[in-house]
Amino acid sequence: KQEVTQIPAALSVPEGENLVLNCSFTDSAIYNLQWFRQDPGKGLTSLLLIQSSQREQTSGRLNASLDKSSGRSTLYIAASQPGDSATYLCAVRVTGANSKLTFGKGITLSVRP
Amino acid sequence: NAGVTQTPKFQVLKTGQSMTLQCAQDMNHEYMSWYRQDPGMGLRLIHYSVGAGITDQGEVPNGYNVSRSTTEDFPLRLLSAAPSQTSVYFCASRGTSGTNEQYFGPGTRLTVT
Numbered sequence: 202k203q204e205v206t207q208i209p210a211a212l213s214v215p216e217g218e219n220l221v222l223n224c225s226f227t228d229s230a231i232y233n234l235q236w237f238r239q240d241p242g243k244g245l246t247s248l249l250l251i252q253s254s255q256r257e258q259t260s261g262r263l264n265a266s267l268d269k270s271s272g273r274s275t276l277y278i279a280a281s282q283p284g285d286s287a288t289y290l291c292a293v294r295v296t297g298a299n300s301k302l303t304f305g306k307g308i309t310l311s312v313r314p
Numbered sequence: 315n316a317g318v319t320q321t322p323k324f325q326v327l328k329t330g331q332s333m334t335l336q337c338a339q340d341m342n343h344e345y346m347s348w349y350r351q352d353p354g355m356g357l358r359l360i361h362y363s364v365g366a367g368i369t370d371q372g373e374v375p376n377g378y379n380v381s382r383s384t385t386e387d388f389p390l391r392l393l394s395a396a397p398s399q400t401s402v403y404f405c406a407s408r409g410t411s412g413t414n415e416q417y418f419g420p421g422t423r424l425t426v427t
Binding site for chain 2: 232233235237242243244245246247250252290292294301302304305306307
C-alpha cells in the first residue's frame with residue numbers, strides 16, 4: 202500500500218528565504234506526483250504535476266523535483282513571500298489507468314514579513 | 315470553464331437527516347471522486363467513478379452513496395447523517411489521458427448535530 206509522508210507538519214520562515222518542502226513515498230512504481238496548495242477554508246489548487254518519466258517541473262518561483270528510486274519529491278519555493286503562506290500537499294498516483302491519488306497530510310507554511 | 319463546482323458551500327444537518335452534495339465539472343473528465351478532509355486525518359477517498367454508470371468504493375464509503383448518470387455530475391448522498399460525518403467534503407475530477415492532472419472543487423463544509 203502506498204504511503205506518503207510530509208515532514209515537518211509545519212514550517213515558519215522569514216520573507217525572502219528560499220525553502221524546500223519534502224515529500225516521501227513508499228512505492229516507487231508511480232504514474233505521476235502532484236503538488237497542491239490549500240489556503241485556509243478553501244479547496245486544493247494544483248501547483249505542479251510531474252510525470253514518472255520526468256525529473257522536474259517549474260512554474261514561476263516553484264520547482265518540483267522527483268526521484269523515484271529514492272521515493273522522494275521536493276518542492277522548492279524561491280524568494281518566499283507572505284502570500285505563499287498555506288498548506289502544501291503532495292499526492293502520488295500509482296501506475297494504472299484508474300488508480301487513485303494517495304495524499305500526504307501536508308506541510309503548513311507560514312512566511313513571516 | 316467553471317472547472318469543478320460544488321453546492322452547497324455550507325450545510326447543517328440533524329442526526330438522521332439525509333441530503334445530497336452536488337458536484338459538477340465541465341472539463342469532460344471521465345474520472346471523478348469524493349474526499350473528506352478531517353483535522354489530523356488528511357484527505358480520505360469516499361467513492362470514485364471512472365465514467366458514467368461506473369462507481370466504486372474508496373477508503374471510507376460507509377454511510378455514503380453515489381451514482382454517475384452523466385459525465386458531468388457526480389452527487390454524493392448521505393443516507394442518514396451522523397455526527398461522525400461532520401467534515402469538509404471535496405469533489406475532484408481528472409481526465410484519463412494527457413497529464414491526468416486532478417482538479418478540486420471549493421468544498422462543502424458539513425456539520426451534523
